[in-house]
Amino acid sequence: MTLAPRWPLMWSRFRPDAEALFDVAFEKRYSWAELGRAVRDRAASLAGEVGPGDRVAVLAQNRAETLILLFACAELGAVLVPLNWRLSAAEIAWQLQDCTPKVIFVETAFADRVGSSARDIRAPVDASPDFSGCGSALLAPWMILYTSGSSGRPKGALLTHQQVLLNATATILACNLDSTCSTLTFTPLFHTGGMNCLTTPLLFRGGRVVLAQRFDAGEALDLVAREGVTHLMGVPTIYQMLADHPDFESASLGGVRDALCGGAPLSLSLLERYLARGIPLRQGFGLTEVGPNCFSMPQDQVRPKLGSVGLPIHLIEARLLRADGSLAGVDEPGELQLRGPLVCGGYWNNPAATAQSMVDGWFCTGDVLSCDAEGYYRVRGRLKEMYITGGENVYPAEVEAVILECPGVSQVAVIGVPDPRWGESGVAFVEPTPGVTLDGAGVRAFLEGKLARFKQPRELVLMESLPRTGSGKIDKPALGALRSS
Numbered sequence: 001m002t003l004a005p006r007w008p009l010m011w012s013r014f015r016p017d018a019e020a021l022f023d024v025a026f027e028k029r030y031s032w033a034e035l036g037r038a039v040r041d042r043a044a045s046l047a048g049e050v051g052p053g054d055r056v057a058v059l060a061q062n063r064a065e066t067l068i069l070l071f072a073c074a075e076l077g078a079v080l081v082p083l084n085w086r087l088s089a090a091e092i093a094w095q096l097q098d099c100t101p102k103v104i105f106v107e108t109a110f111a112d113r114v115g116s117s118a119r120d121i122r123a124p125v126d127a128s129p130d131f132s133g134c135g136s137a138l139l140a141p142w143m144i145l146y147t148s149g150s151s152g153r154p155k156g157a158l159l160t161h162q163q164v165l166l167n168a169t170a171t172i173l174a175c176n177l178d179s180t181c182s183t184l185t186f187t188p189l190f191h192t193g194g195m196n197c198l199t200t201p202l203l204f205r206g207g208r209v210v211l212a213q214r215f216d217a218g219e220a221l222d223l224v225a226r227e228g229v230t231h232l233m234g235v236p237t238i239y240q241m242l243a244d245h246p247d248f249e250s251a252s253l254g255g256v257r258d259a260l261c262g263g264a265p266l267s268l269s270l271l272e273r274y275l276a277r278g279i280p281l282r283q284g285f286g287l288t289e290v291g292p293n294c295f296s297m298p299q300d301q302v303r304p305k306l307g308s309v310g311l312p313i314h315l316i317e318a319r320l321l322r323a324d325g326s327l328a329g330v331d332e333p334g335e336l337q338l339r340g341p342l343v344c345g346g347y348w349n350n351p352a353a354t355a356q357s358m359v360d361g362w363f364c365t366g367d368v369l370s371c372d373a374e375g376y377y378r379v380r381g382r383l384k385e386m387y388i389t390g391g392e393n394v395y396p397a398e399v400e401a402v403i404l405e406c407p408g409v410s411q412v413a414v415i416g417v418p419d420p421r422w423g424e425s426g427v428a429f430v431e432p433t434p435g436v437t438l439d440g441a442g443v444r445a446f447l448e449g450k451l452a453r454f455k456q457p458r459e460l461v462l463m464e465s466l467p468r469t470g471s472g473k474i475d476k477p478a479l480g481a482l483r484s485s
């Protein structure tokens with residue numbers, strides 16, 4: 001099958017004059033007809049050297065050329081590898097050695113991090129209005145997205161055309177997307193959140209993407225109002241920064257129909273600020289290897305089910321297993337396993353990791369969740385993050401969710417550390433709300449009666465700003481290194 005990835009071509013026929021993409025940094029707008037021509041031109045320029053299965057790497061901040069390359073690769077049966085421009089030259093070199101691309105495109109600012117054979121992503125291409133490539137099979141890989149590598153070398157998740165297409169379909173159904181919808185993408189395209197949470201679903205649906213190079217709260221609020229953005233996606237840190245900006249209360253946000261949140265727990269105080277603006281801030285959950293949109297919260301349940309990530313969406317089957325392989329009971333923590341056509345095609349050049357993650361048709365996520373009697377799931381933590389104190393299992397996400405409700409707490413991360421008496425104990429790193437003075441005694445007093453004593457962190461560390469990864473998540477390995485130094 002070769003039609004699945006040719007979305008710009010299809011929409012250039014049905015909606016040629018409608019705007020598909022706005023590249024904010026370069027003030028460049030593309031209609032569907034213009035985007036389709038740009039894709040054909042780029043594909044034609046690569047046709048003599050790139051074919052089915054070949055990798056094409058790109059090292060650049062968010063810009064239209066990356067999305068054009070994505071669809072050009074689909075036209076040629078090739079695989080796009082968006083590289084993390086925040087990495088060092090040595091880290092990028094390892095990924096290039098691992099994926100062995102035929103061609104590397106680079107933004108000028110990052111040229112010193114790759115070899116001299118890399119090509120300037122801005123280089124013009126010749127017009128080829130009649131070009132048509134061989135296309136891509138539905139089960140062929142379309143992207144390699146490298147994971148963060150918090151537990152060793154990064155793994156390259158193979159995202160197939162089927163996965164991206166059906167994630168788009170499931171997201172359209174879960175979020176009620178139509179061709180009038182638009183999103184503001186400021187999270188990096190080298191992460192699945194930037195590429196696949198709303199960007200590719202809206203491009204599949206014929207909607208509109210406003211593409212920003214980076215996140216700036218003031219600029220984002222202005223773009224949402226000025227460009228009529230209807231859908232947002234980000235991590236809690238992003239939404240907190242938007243809410244804390246002086247323009248938040250006066251910004252014209254009436255066009256926002258939906259705001260998706262993932263990556264960390266959402267606090268009640270932050271949720272209330274968005275509900276007061278008429279925006280249903282909805283917690284969800286997913287991962288690079290599956291979806292990435294796997295769970296969704298119905299809009300009328302965002303307050304009653306705060307702390308939950310919602311229900312499995314279309315085309316996803318979920319189960320929770322105990323350590324002995326039996327099914328977990330109601331409200332009992334268990335490892336989340338997922339099955340369905342939204343699962344990736346394994347890991348590039350890493351059969352051992354693929355075999356470890358794919359068991360009897362199920363993808364073993366390593367995430368620990370629980371499910372209540374009504375079928376709503378709640379994240380409890382990662383298997384590797386769970387620590388045992390005095391013989392009791394503690395899941396950091398559960399502790400973090402309670403601490404987040406403490407007045408004056410903006411962000412929190414809990415990790416387990418060695419303890420000579422209890423085996424392990426918890427350390428909570430707390431980031432106060434800007435302008436608020438917190439003290440550890442006040443946070444401890446808040447936790448009394450809300451958490452069992454063994455779950456309460458034995459140590460509280462107040463930090464002005466917690467370290468974060470490139471996707472905006474709190475960097476727990478960095479906190480662990482800080483604690484042990």
